[in-house]
Amino acid sequence: MNKLVSQREDFSAWYNNIVLRAGLADYAPVKGCMVIRPYGYGIWENIQSILDKMIKSVGVQNAYFPLFIPESFIHKEKEHLAGFSPELAVVTYGGGKELEEKLVVRPTSETIINAMFSKWIQSFRDLPLLINQWANIVRWEMRTRLFLRTTEFLWQEGHTAHSTHDEASEMTLTMLSIYRDFMQNSLSIPVICGKKTSSQRFAGALETYTLEAMMGDCKALQMGTSHDLGQNFSRAFDITYQTKENKLEYVWQTSWGVSTRLIGAVVMVHGDDDGLVLPPVIAPIQVVIIPIWRGDEKGKIMEAVISLKKRLRDTTGASGLPLRVYVDTREEFTPGFKFNDWEMKGVPLRIEIGPRDIENSTVTIARRDERTRTTVKNSQALDSVVKTLDEIQGNLYLRAKRFMEGNTYTVNDWNQFKQKTGFVLSHWCGSTECEANIQSETNMTIRCIPMDGEEENGSCILCGKPSNRRVVFAKAY
Numbered sequence: 001m002n003k004l005v006s007q008r009e010d011f012s013a014w015y016n017n018i019v020l021r022a023g024l025a026d027y028a029p030v031k032g033c034m035v036i037r038p039y040g041y042g043i044w045e046n047i048q049s050i051l052d053k054m055i056k057s058v059g060v061q062n063a064y065f066p067l068f069i070p071e072s073f074i075h076k077e078k079e080h081l082a083g084f085s086p087e088l089a090v091v092t093y094g095g096g097k098e099l100e101e102k103l104v105v106r107p108t109s110e111t112i113i114n115a116m117f118s119k120w121i122q123s124f125r126d127l128p129l130l131i132n133q134w135a136n137i138v139r140w141e142m143r144t145r146l147f148l149r150t151t152e153f154l155w156q157e158g159h160t161a162h163s164t165h166d167e168a169s170e171m172t173l174t175m176l177s178i179y180r181d182f183m184q185n186s187l188s189i190p191v192i193c194g195k196k197t198s199s200q201r202f203a204g205a206l207e208t209y210t211l212e213a214m215m216g217d218c219k220a221l222q223m224g225t226s227h228d229l230g231q232n233f234s235r236a237f238d239i240t241y242q243t244k245e246n247k248l249e250y251v252w253q254t255s256w257g258v259s260t261r262l263i264g265a266v267v268m269v270h271g272d273d274d275g276l277v278l279p280p281v282i283a284p285i286q287v288v289i290i291p292i293w294r295g296d297e298k299g300k301i302m303e304a305v306i307s308l309k310k311r312l313r314d315t316t317g318a319s320g321l322p323l324r325v326y327v328d329t330r331e332e333f334t335p336g337f338k339f340n341d342w343e344m345k346g347v348p349l350r351i352e353i354g355p356r357d358i359e360n361s362t363v364t365i366a367r368r369d370e371r372t373r374t375t376v377k378n379s380q381a382l383d384s385v386v387k388t389l390d391e392i393q394g395n396l397y398l399r400a401k402r403f404m405e406g407n408t409y410t411v412n413d414w415n416q417f418k419q420k421t422g423f424v425l426s427h428w429c430g431s432t433e434c435e436a437n438i439q440s441e442t443n444m445t446i447r448c449i450p451m452d453g454e455e456e457n458g459s460c461i462l463c464g465k466p467s468n469r470r471v472v473f474a475k476a477y
């Protein structure tokens with residue numbers, strides 16, 4: 001196999017290479033689509049199982065709505081239509097004949113879910129209604145990248161209805177903080193939370209909150225969003241409820257989602273020139289054991305390997321689940337080849353057991369993140385593995401946080417602004433025109449108006465008009 005392109009040489013080529021060579025995904029016969037391979041899907045399953053519990057912990061229930069949406073539904077909310085229409089895939093034929101009404105392949109499910117909500121919600125007793133679905137969606141993208149932007153992708157989308165705007169706003173923020181906890185604790189990725197500017201808001205939302213992370217090339221990736229929809233969809237779909245006072249009111253709504261794009265983020269935040277580096281919490285394989293023998297040593301070594309594997313599988317990791325352990329018994333490859341192979345796949349811990357380990361009752365443990373190797377007594381192997389996996393999870397987060405902070409700048413001068421790569425904290429006057437001009441001159445967009453940002457008087461980086469807080473600018477995926 002060819003040597004990998006380094007991150008420094010060409011980050012984008014490095015990324016594609018890693019995704020393909022680690023076996024996460026492959027290009028599909030239809031341009032812009034991807035096949036998620038078992039190793040990549042294993043990461044997605046771990047993401048799903050953790051996040052699904054977190055979503056349910058606030059009272060949300062899972063359901064499933066159809067892939068096809070009557071075209072007329074998409075036309076009901078004007079901004080929503082304008083935002084999505086260039087990306088829609090539309091079915092005009094079915095069962096061998098032209099359809100009476102065209103069907104849109106869902107680009108998101110607000111319209112079909114709200115059509116059902118209008119049937120299900122009658123009185124204040126039906127509220128709040130909190131629904132999530134795990135599904136695939138289709139957006140006809142012109143420029144695609146594996147995991148980051150594909151024509152079809154997997155995601156979860158939550159849709160809720162409430163009796164007051166306060167309650168809906170609170171739900172929007174609850175989901176934002178669930179996403180933040182998940183990204184920081186499970187993916188080991190630090191994020192900046194904030195509001196989108198009006199030009200970047202979700203089509204049909206009053207307010208869009210976003211989580212933004214810095215990738216290894218200092219560009220930003222939008223990791224997830226949570227929308228306060230106000231009454232825009234309830235008015236368009238006539239979702240009303242009878243109040244305790246017998247008045248008829250429109251419901252207040254939210255929607256929120258994250259997608260398989262998160263897998264791309266994990267690759268770009270933690271990966272290095274030798275391959276993936278996976279946070280243990282979501283790694284399909286947390287520990288790989290590699291037996292090393294010559295000639296007649298095999299029997300003794302495999303005995304030790306199998307006994308260790310059994311003990312590890314009976315041990316619970318930080319997630320409370322048994323450790324995910326794999327033994328690489330392939331005889332056609334050298335240990336050196338196997339080391340490289342599992343490093344490419346980003347397995348957090350490698351355990352080597354060779355003849356000397358048997359003699360000394362030891363095992364050798366190698367960390368993928370720091371590339372260190374230590375030898376421990378076999379009797380201490382379990383404790384050491386559990387403790388080290390924990391350390392890796394925390395270390396990856398701290399490393400990513402240091403990287404983000406090291407590439408974040410506070411800038412007040414336009415000439416300096418133009419030269420920066422990374423997150424740039426600057427003043428902005430609030431005008432959409434300035435925002436657009438800054439983008440056309442620098443390719444930087446306003447990623448968010450940060451929520452924990454302090455008020456501070458300053459002047460717009462481009463036009464000099466007064467501003468009372470800094471916003472986060474960056475080039476973005």
Ligand SMILES: [Zn+2]
Binds near residue numbers: 428461465
């Ligand atoms: Zn301005």
